[in-house]
Amino acid sequence: MSTVTRERRRIEKAGTLQWFHWVVISLSLCLTLVAWNISHSQIEEKVERQFNREADQVIELVKERMELYENALWSGVAMIQAQGGEVSHPEWRRYSRELRIDHKYPGVNGIGVIFSRPTIEIPDLIEEQRQTRPDFRVFPEHDEPVSLPIIYVEPEDVNSKAVGLDMAHETNRYRAALRARDLGTAQITGPIVLVQDETRTPGFLFYTPYYRGGDPETLEERRERFLGMVYAPFVVEELMKGALASQNRHVGLRIQDGDDVLFNEHEVVKEDFDPEPLFRRTDRVSLYGREWSFDIRSDQSFRSEQNNAQPLTILIGGLFIEALLILLFVTISRTNRRALAYADEASKEAIAKAVELEQLNAELERSNEELEHFAYVASHDLQEPLRMVGSFAELLDAQYADSFDDQGRKWLGFMTDGARRMQALVRDLLTFSRAGRSIEMTPVDSRELIDLALENLAHSLEDEVRIEVKPDLPRILADAGQISSVFQNLISNAIKFRREGAPAVVEVGFEEGRSSEKCIFYVRDEGIGIDEEFLGRIFVIFQRLHGKFEYSGTGLGLAICKKIVEKHGGRIWVWSAPGQGSTFYFSIPRVTEETLHAIPTP
């Protein structure tokens, strides 16, 4: 397969998207998708972490707040136990005021004390209390053996309804109280509605037990020495408001105790509620004897907070680059196709041109051959009738001249002369048509050729003609006969065009050519010279610079020389000036080692 075809195939392939283009595009696409995916999942992780952080935070806040309140209650217990387990109303009032619950513990509804008394001793208790508070009562009635009435609760104004309320009447309150008593730890009740709560929203009570004479070790001791509890009532709403108020939250919280909803932010009407949260978590937290489930959802602000454009930017950017890549490849391949089409067009044109040229060449060759053939045949066939005319004219002249008068003889002379000149022309035309055909190049000594030419000119060499042939003439590669005739012609011209009265001195020599492959011969005379404006024209066929009767000649000689020399691959030219003689130069290939070996030996 030629290099051209190979190259063409290559460019053809480059004109379409190849497998590696697709590989690059697919790879790039993959990379983009991977990057997008990574970015996306990283963001997601971050967001999830954020959510978890916030969720944890919320739960912690609630727990912390509860602990805070627990501590407040324990301090109450500490106060009572420091007084030996007894506390009066003014003492409690003073204590709670010092405590400053509103300020230090916002969210708690109040703080109070519950006495534990066997139910049968309750009337005595009532009587006791009525000494300072005539309206004191314990309610409602119940069947439990032990009663747990709220004795004090501060601030009294908002909590007045709770005074005297017996914990034993209601399951949640009662069970939690008993738990506190038995375990000796802070306990909260299940969901209840505080009697003092106007809005009747979920709440609970926080109990901390106190005992007679220091911390009991065993369950029996606890039961036996149980005196009462310091407690705090809570409205969950208020509690949460207090706990979570300062936070810039993006999550919503719902707290349930079993099936009871204590606190709910998951309502459509609430601001920022997200019906389809990004994240959701349910934590079960054991809190002072109860298990609260914290149902946490991310809200709208969380969604908007977390809106991160990074993955999308990466995706879009990547896809954009893809598109550019594809565009680039398509453009390149299209350009290649165009280039190929152009090359095809151009080469088609070039080929068409070449074909044209070849045709032209062939035609030229043919017409050349025809011309030469014509010239040959014409001159050949012309010779016969010419010979008739010329010969009989001569015969007439020889044998019947006396029969003619002067005019007749003159006319006969013109005829003879004309015939003679015509014959010379035809002969020269024949020579011209044959010149340069079937050249046989052989290595030959140029001196020999010159000698041959001089021999042929011997009859025209008179005493007044001196031919000087330079020595050391080279061997040349030429057709002996034809180059010899060139020398003959040039020397003959040199003799012919000599200056009147002056002897003809003709110098024949050679010079080194610019390239070592040719040598330049010259024939120099001191004859009449040639005008500058004619220097180019003299090599043209039939061109004569002088009248027919001044100098003989058919005007073909130099044209024949030119043809022969040029067929040898050389050039012929002249230097001359009027009155200063002329030097004719022509170049001929010389014999070198290479040319010698290149010639097939006969």
Add this chain to the structure above:
Amino acid sequence: MPSRPLEILLVEDSPGDVELIRQALDSDPSVRVIRVANDGVEAIEMLIPEGDEPPRVTPDLVLLDINLPRKNGHEVLECIRRTPSLETLPVVILTTSSYDQDVDRAYRARANAFVTKPALGSELFESLRETIRFWSSVATLPPRDPGGL
């Protein structure tokens, strides 16, 4: 020196050339143009015997042009040389052509000489006379009747 003039058969189609040649040779008594054939077939009919008949023309020398109608000079020469009795007959080709092929072919066919008619009349006479003089005075002609051969 022969006793009688050299008898020449001229085979030439151009009447002008016939005239020129006659003119050239007329002044030489040692030579005589006995017959002229104007084309190749005529020449053959004259020279080559038919059957047992003797040939009609028996020249000492044939001057033979190449460019002849009907049969050209080459063919005539070949016919002559094929005839046993004419194998040694001197034949001089006298023609306008100097074509190498013609010359070569003629000599191969055993022509005795090839003379190109010069273009100029004067030269023609000169070369004709020289040619004839050679054959009439210089060369020894082959025996006419080989006799017992």
